[in-house]
Amino acid sequence: MRKKKKKLTDRQLAQRRDAAFRRKIRTIFTSAGFDHLNTLNKHKKIGNRVIEIDSIFIYENIILICEDTGASSKDKDHIRTKKEAFNEIKENLSTFFEWLCELFPDSEECLRRYGEERYMVFNLYFSQNELNLSKDDLALYDNIIFIDPQTLNYFHRISQSIKLSSRYEIFRFLDLKKDQVGISTSEAGKKTIKAPIIYPKDSTGLYNGVRVVSFMMSAELLLNTCYVLRKDNWEDSVWLYQRLIDTEKIKKIRRFLAEKGEAFYNNIIVALPNTVRFVGSSGDAISIERIGDYEECKLEICDEWNSICVIDGQHRIFAHFEGPENDALEKKISKLRKRLHLLVTGLIFPSDMPKIERAQIQSQIFSDINSNAKSVPSDVLLHIQMIGNPFSDIGIARRIIGKLNKESVFLNMFRLSLVDESKIKVASIIKFALRYLVAISPADGKVSLFTYWDGDKKAVLAKEDDALESYIDFCANQLKLYFSAVKKNFRSAWEANDSKILSVTSINGFIIAFTRQLESNGIQDFNFYDEKLKSLNVDFSKDVFTYTSSQYRKFSNQILQEAFKLEPDKV
Structure with a gap:
């Protein structure tokens, strides 16, 4: 009789996740030709602090000091502690090198291959989850390079695809030129x-x-x-x-x-x-x-x-x-x-x-x-359309999605990269809903946010980049207000893993309803949307929410009727 597999505890599962995470980091750099020094749980007083580093990778004169975390959200105390430790290492590099040579005598040759002044040290901070750091946070921890899960997945894929040649992509990420790596040459x-x-x-x-x-x-x-x-x-x-x-x-x-x-x-x-x-x-x-x-x-x-x-x-x-x-x-x-x-x-x-x-x-x-080769993914085609004509409805919508992905309500929720499959796909949102809301030339008899924008419309129509950026900011802000009200009124659904509120169908329904009510209500504030959405009665649980991908407009009809008290056939 087969033995029943023992169920792992939460702690054991976490340990396995951490081990797999560290393995992925190690694989990226060793595949690219870096030497690995396992400093995990090794402690040393450097300067005024006792430091502990998870791992170090070395390629010629390039040293990567790596810290990893499995925290579910940003831990500013942990990041601040690491910033201070990295500063101590920078100020006491000789002591740091001596310690590493003691710990790893087999690696002493590569640690003493160059003069101390030739070594370039980078501090990398890897996170299993999105840290959601603001611009102010990044400025505060300016001696740290943060590697989010999407970037980690990207480098892992590249390193597994092209092995040692992936080092050039790492060098580009670190903004390194050829004459900075290895032996210095004047030619x-x-x-x-x-x-x-x-x-x-x-x-x-x-x-x-x-x-x-x-x-x-x-x-x-x-x-x-x-x-x-x-x-x-x-x-x-x-x-x-x-x-x-x-x-x-x-x-x-x-x-x-x-x-x-x-x-x-x-x-x-x-x-x-x-x-x-x-x-x-x-x-x-x-x-x-x-x-x-x-x-x-x-x-x-x-x-x-x-x-x-x-x-x-x-x-x-x-x-x-x-x-x-x-x-x-x-x-x-x-x-x-x-x-x-x-x-x-x-x-x-x-x-x-x-x-x-x-x-x-x-x-x-x-x-x-x-165009006639292997089909290009739809999100790549949308990206190309945006680049080809940034003033088109598709181009504007795609850039607004990028803006919203950095805002609190949708922070890092959109799938802007193929290496992050767990997020909200954007192609259908752009093509079937958002483009109509933000178009600078809406169809005859229709209105868009451009109709209500009080910015320099002539400059946008003349295709001036600064004016377009201003309009994109305006649109992103209006959507942030609207969806913040959606989130407030359906918070439990918004935060539930099995809810359909963040499905493409639901988001498109909300955007289409927002577009259709514009002519009646114009631009409003958060309190207006908050009050209206209190009347919306929708169960977003997986088994109850029955709208499908072809029923964006049908869902928008319910929103118009219950929340905005508008007759769908009249808007």
Whole structure:
């Protein structure tokens, strides 16, 4: 007879979660080539404090001091204590190094490889749950880099996909340049590309100063110098458009490379940095504006990490990743990285071109190339639409979602990244509800929040960015007031794990009702919505809330009737 499995206690479950969490952190950095020092439960007086550090990771002269927490919410006392400990380490670095050498004699060589002044120390704070730190909090703890669960998941996926090559993404996150890591050198690395093809202005269809050049580049150099603007990464920017790396796709391409030993013939599309130069046969620099037809010259590219932006072809590049010794294909791939050259088409943007215009061009190229390939996720397409036309109803709605995700009522609730699957999906909210509420050109006979905004409408219609930002702030604030009242009146449902109040169906119903009542009530304050919603009688429990994804408007009818006392067929 099989023994009945003993049920784990809450403490044992918590211990398992903590262990898995720390394993994930360790995997990220060791996969990227960092050495791990397990300092957990080791104590030492450094300066004026007795410190305890969960783990340390070292790569050349880069030292990452890592603290992790399983707290369900931010613990300011804990964070403040860690800030003070990190300050003591900074002020007493020699003592800190001596302690580490005593604890880890096998790692003494890497701890003394460089002069103390060459080491760069970063303090990382990992949390299993959202810390929900405000801008003021972040400013107060400015010597700490906070890693939220979404960012942790992203780096874990990248490290498992491209192994040692993931270190370049970590360096970009830490804002490190090549000359800051390892042995210092005064020489700027440059690579010369022979026989580039420079397209004449009238053969590309681009008449905004963007020039196009094609050339062959080794997979190794491209791998070491490229980066990708993935929508689901750690950057806080609205101009990201690429999809998340597909681990299985990387594996398939890598196997193909190892078996065939051949380069791909279709182009990799990139945006080149403004530091590229063209050099004539005499060695003199040639301005790209002076290059007409397919002239003979060489292309000089700085050998700098994270300097070439990949627009299309990330999987073909990263399939050449640097793998660990136990990677069965690494022996073959390591030779191919140097030998195989990929066909690259690079865009060179005018140095004074605004970032938004560059992003629009890049994202449109990505969209055009992939329109007939594997389906691009809907949230990526929405992101591209937002970049392509930030003044469209889709573009405005997507940016408002981003704003709301930083506000108290919806703080970190929206799924803005594919690596965080537990949050509220936004594509249907934007497409079927929010876009109509915030459109600057509502349909005939309809009103939107733009109708009631007292800001500079002419400036928005003239597509001025500052005015648009002001309108987005206004819309986000109105929705915050409205949904704060929803939360207050249905607090138990809002905080319950199995409630449907935070489902897309429910949120869309509330937004559509809000839009439909605008013409009758205009803009109101929190107290107005709070009073109205007291009359709404809805059970949001999973088994009782029967509205489906196709019944957004039907749910809005109930809200209009019960809360706003309006006849649905008249609004």
